[in-house]
Amino acid sequence: MTSPESQSPEFKDRVYRSVPAIAGGVMLLAIAAWLGIDALVSGQGRTQWLTLAVMLFVVPLVVAFTLRPAVYAGDDLLRIRNPFRVIVLPWGQVAALKSAYSNEVLTESGAKYQMWAVPVSLRARKKAARREMRATAQARRTMGRDEGRGGALGMGSGLGQGLGGGGPESQGPARAGTDQIMDELRGLHEERHGAEAAQGEVTVRWAYEVVGPAVAGAVLVAILLAVG
CATH class of the missing domain: 1.20.5 (Single alpha-helices involved in coiled-coils or other helix-helix interfaces)
Structure with missing residues (x-):
C-alpha cells in the first residue's frame, strides 16, 4: 500500500533517508519487542504494567530518531521530517544549505533547521x-x-x-555520500529559488503522534515508580 506522502506530487521526486539509522532502529525495536514480550509473559502484577509503560515511552523515541527522519525534495518545496517536527520550506524561502558538523537549512528570515535524515559522517x-x-x-x-x-x-x-x-x-573530486546529497539539494535550490511556484511561507508542525505516546509513557513510568 502506498502511503499518502508518496502520493503527494510535490514530494515524489527525491526522498533521502539514513540507511544505517533505519537498520539500527529495526534492530532496537526487535530487541525491545523481545525483552518486552518476555517480561509480559514471565512477569507478574506491577512488572507487567511497568513493562507496558516503558515500551510506550521507548518505542516512539526509537521510531522518532531512526525510522522517522526523512527529507523530501520536490520542484517547489523542501520538506524536512525530523524526530519531533515537520518543516516545509518553499525553495524561495531557503537562503542556503550548509554542511559542517551537521547538515542544515537556513531560511531567508534567519531560522535554521537541521536535517536529521542527512547526517554528516x-x-x-x-x-x-x-x-x-x-x-x-x-x-x-x-x-x-x-x-x-x-x-x-x-x-x-x-x-x-x-x-x-x-x-x-x-x-571530479570524490565526495562522501551525504555531501553528494547536499550538492544535489543545492543544485535544486539554485534552479528553483526564483520560480513563482516555489514561493510561500515556511510552516513548522510538531509531531504529536510521536510526542504524545512518549510523554504518556514517561508519566506512567513516573507514577508506577512513585507508587512503588
Missing part, C-alpha cells in the same frame, strides 16, 4: 579524501608514463595530456 569524508588523494596520485603517475612514451615517439607532451584527460581527475 566525518569518517566518510576522510575516506573520500583518501580516495581522492589516491586517484590524483595515480593520475599523475599515468600522465608521467604517457608523457615519457610520447617523448620517445617524438610526439611531445600532447599525447600524455590527451591520455591523462580521461583519468580520475576528469571525473
Whole structure:
C-alpha cells in the first residue's frame, strides 16, 4: 500500500533517508519487542504494567530518531521530517544549505533547521579524501608514463595530456555520500529559488503522534515508580 506522502506530487521526486539509522532502529525495536514480550509473559502484577509503560515511552523515541527522519525534495518545496517536527520550506524561502558538523537549512528570515535524515559522517569524508588523494596520485603517475612514451615517439607532451584527460581527475573530486546529497539539494535550490511556484511561507508542525505516546509513557513510568 502506498502511503499518502508518496502520493503527494510535490514530494515524489527525491526522498533521502539514513540507511544505517533505519537498520539500527529495526534492530532496537526487535530487541525491545523481545525483552518486552518476555517480561509480559514471565512477569507478574506491577512488572507487567511497568513493562507496558516503558515500551510506550521507548518505542516512539526509537521510531522518532531512526525510522522517522526523512527529507523530501520536490520542484517547489523542501520538506524536512525530523524526530519531533515537520518543516516545509518553499525553495524561495531557503537562503542556503550548509554542511559542517551537521547538515542544515537556513531560511531567508534567519531560522535554521537541521536535517536529521542527512547526517554528516566525518569518517566518510576522510575516506573520500583518501580516495581522492589516491586517484590524483595515480593520475599523475599515468600522465608521467604517457608523457615519457610520447617523448620517445617524438610526439611531445600532447599525447600524455590527451591520455591523462580521461583519468580520475576528469571525473571530479570524490565526495562522501551525504555531501553528494547536499550538492544535489543545492543544485535544486539554485534552479528553483526564483520560480513563482516555489514561493510561500515556511510552516513548522510538531509531531504529536510521536510526542504524545512518549510523554504518556514517561508519566506512567513516573507514577508506577512513585507508587512503588
